Amino acid sequence: MKHRILIVDDDQDLLLILKESLESYNNSYEVLISGSVQNALIKLQSESVSLLISDLRMPGIDGFTLLTYVNQNYPDLPVIIMTGYPYKDVDRMSYEKGAIGFISKPFKIQELEALIRKTLQKQTEGGTLHDISIPLFLQMIEMEQKTATVRVLNRATEKRGVLFFKNGELLDARLDNTSGLTAAREIISWDDVSISIENSCNLNQRNIQVSLNALILEAMRLKDERPKSQQTTGTETPNLRVTPDKTNKVLTSVQAKLKNAFLGRWIPNASYVDNSWGKMIKSIQEISSSLNFGDLKALYLERKRGLPLAIVPDEEIVVLELDSTCSRDKLLRVLSL
Template structure:
């Protein structure tokens, strides 16, 4: 895969046109000036130069001729499909269409246009593809992680582009039937890219209601594991930032020198002091005692077995706690998990959490009300 740099987004989308006919390139660029509020045009006269442009620019659509020196259009198409699967490619050619279209479609092309063609015909194809880039809407109000969980739950097939206003970059994430497949950010792919994208701040999410057929799974762990690892990495980064030593170097007085390592430093005790986070409020009772209390207060046996701990549930409970933190919803006090072909589960988070398999006719709302009253 070719080396790519972190690319910036622009307020106006960019279209790259690739053809070895310089006169045609200039003519197309001039003719498309009337669409400058919708997109701007970048030019390249062969496939190699086109790949160089893609390394440094955020491109939404590529239009490419087939017959070109150094690297023909089909070779360029294969490179784009592999390295930039989110970018749709329009193939233009003067050759017979059936065999070429079959080859190009197998390689990832999404549209075709034959020479001679009109400016309006090509422009309409470009505008159609640009609309698809956000045909599922634009979201600013929720985090990338929360939207990805929604995509999984709703079994969405989509391509999401995450734009960061904080550092003016863009990352791309691919879902098919609710499964997280791949991610791209600069020269990073798969696992390496997804953690960077999840760490982006001040984001805007553009949703495309499709995922290229050529995208293959490159993220080998499930979404929940990805989100937990992203949170761990963020906590680690916050800790490193908190312990980063301040620059207390003392400039020497005129005519004097300061020996190496002799600059004034804060006392050892002060250097080790970390900013304290607000302590998490702990319950006075264990999770098992709380659940036992709820069971007693309902006035009848609600569980079908003993109150117990189960490591298999800890992962899901931990994720629920993290989601609550993302929404700043406060402390998770209890939860009820409905299972289609198995008994429901009522739980109290803790260390360890308390689990109880309950009857489907159990007074769930009353159990919640009792849990809310417990300190």
């Protein structure tokens, strides 16, 4: 995945050298250059940027003003200050105003690249996930009461959005020039995505007041209203393929465990092996691992239509069709043993 870096400096020769050097040094970098803060602001509105590097002393609007603007309007965007400013404590002032890195001119390209790499690695410190369900992932963030900045890449359109969580609450979202509820609804409706997790959040104010579940329902409505040509295939609930196999060892083991636990007073309406659930199970296991949930032993699934299901991942995947007489909590405890 390309990391788009915007460098702002009024020295055009330096900009061209940095662009050529960084893109040659690491082919995952795409470097945009801007000779003024005014031009940089235009680029920020039209481009998805992973990192901003700015000089301080420039004609017109200076780097400190740009830094303040970015912190207020793009709170997920890290800023590195590079300067030959001779005044004392300029590095301390940069950090106090929100910069995450500082480098003094002149510098070696290796020094700047190391600082860039360290900064970008922080954006994925909580892991990177592919081919997963955004609603499922966000519900697990909420359940775990996790604080995180979640960056989402729509692989079909290459759009990038950001979701801000603090203690499991969705505070805000950003997508291009939109934020708040509108941005969150659009991001959650995406299918084919990659997700990067940063284990921190710079926001404190909550700008999204609706519940996450209500927002997910609204996003699904938005997705359903799109023309089918604009919809992509993501992690979906598989079509059930009932394939009973009384000789299957995994299935026999699960059936025996249930019989012993419930003393024969309850059995599932149906139990069978269905490995078409593999992709969804893999996604959930990746999410669980990234959030330090531990191993996935069993999954309870409520469905809009049909009976609820219990999914038991093992060497093969066992599916149990349940009914209203089954205690969900007891069933999950038994299956987790």
